Amino acid sequence: MTLQRFKMMLAGGLLALVLSPVASAQTRDATAMLQESVSKAVACRGEFGDDWDQVVRDALDTLEAHLLEQDPDMSKVDLDVAYTEALEGGKTMKMTPALRAYCEQAMAAGG
DSSP: OOHHHHHHHHHHHHHHHHTSTTGGGGHHHHHHHHHHHHHHHHHHHHHHOGGGHHHHHHHHHHHHHHHHHHOTTOOHHHHHHHHHHHHHHHHHOOOOHHHHHHHHHHHHHHO
């Protein structure tokens, strides 16, 4: 799996939200989408192993960059809360057929 491919998928989704005429209203949606990306990466790591470690780190970095872009003065505590929610969400996420297909598709795209 290439990390570049995963980053492009995240950036593409975020770019689509930013370019929308109601981008400011979609900021919460972008944050939720990025938190979900972290959660899915954590769930995939739990199912498919340590090859997903870098993907999880990159997803967390993307989430952090987004949060700090939205609020440059965001406290470390608030950042930690966002990280914890995303990480815990992935640990408790049930491996459904749809999630398994997402993980497998991401791995296949990375080649």
